[in-house]
Amino acid sequence: MKKGKILITGGLGFIFSHVTEYFVKKGYEVVVMDNKSTGSHPEIIDDSFKYIDIHIADPEIIDAVMDENPDYVIHAAAMSDVDYSIRESYRTLKKNIMGNIHMFEACRHLPNLKKFIYVSTDEVYGECENRKKEDDMIFPKNPYSCSKAVGSLLRITYENTYEQLKNKTAETRFCNVFGSRQDKRKIMPAIKESIENGYSIPLHNEGTGYREYIYVKNIPPAIELILEKGNETYNVTLNDGLTVRQLIEKAEKITGKKVTIHPNNRPGMDMKYQMDNARIIELGWKPSYTFEEGLKEYLCEK
DSSP states (O other), X not given: OOOOEEEEETTTSHHHHHHHHHHHHTTOEEEEEXXXXXXXXXXXXXXXXXXXXXXXXXXXXXXXXHHHOOSEEEEOOOOOOHHHHHHSHHHHHHHHHHHHHHHXXXXXXXXXXXXXXXXXXXXXXOSOSSOBOTTSOXXXXXXXXXXXXXXXXXXXXHHHHOGGGTTOEEEEEEOEEEOXXXXXXXXXXXXXXXXXXXXXXXXXXXXXXXXXXXXXXXXXXXXXXXXXXXXXXXXXXXOOEEEHHHHHHHHHHHHSOOXXXXXXXXXXXXXXXXXXXXXXXXXXXXXXXXXXXXXXXHHHOO
């Protein structure tokens, strides 16, 4: 017997393809809505879940979600490339914000809804001199993070306004997730490519950008925990923070191989993201992998 019906937007993407497979194995009826955009993994499509080819910015998605009538909704779909959002700000903002509006509109009409999770990012905080808590001010500083911050505000607005969504929404803010299926333009796959094939990677702003990192296999159980118990915003991080230079040094130490780099500048780049994780730990989150364990598994897998 199925545990319930979960609808996942962006369920073919890097992170949420893992989430899709996780919930299939857990015995849920899974529906994925995804338009197979850059970075998606259509190779995972099989008869273990239902796949619907649709864009979140298409207004028809409202009726499509309502027709499925799921118990749970996870809205992860977005145009998430920061560099692209800087080049194509209008398109990124329009598509992501309209997608957010469509999903909140659909969910307020679902009679059987138990939980709606909106997937956001640590980037909504902007520069983080201190570890940011979920109730701290959001201060997005690039078009992508701005579009995600709009979704954060929509969640507050819709839950406050519509009785159907009272205590039925939650939000995640991930730090930098890494692991298999990640877009090779991102820093961790680029480091792996350099180690394996001698590829030279761009070192933005002299490698001084500081980020917290988490292994992708830690994400699905965190999502499940929030589906079951959460109704707030949750920073998802293990507080393993490194500059890019430190990350490269760690990768070189684990593999015994050299990473080739060349200097580059990235406009609009926030230099430091860090978050407080006390709330999700108090909820009962027990990550399966430490950063070191995840990094070693990722870098050494073929």
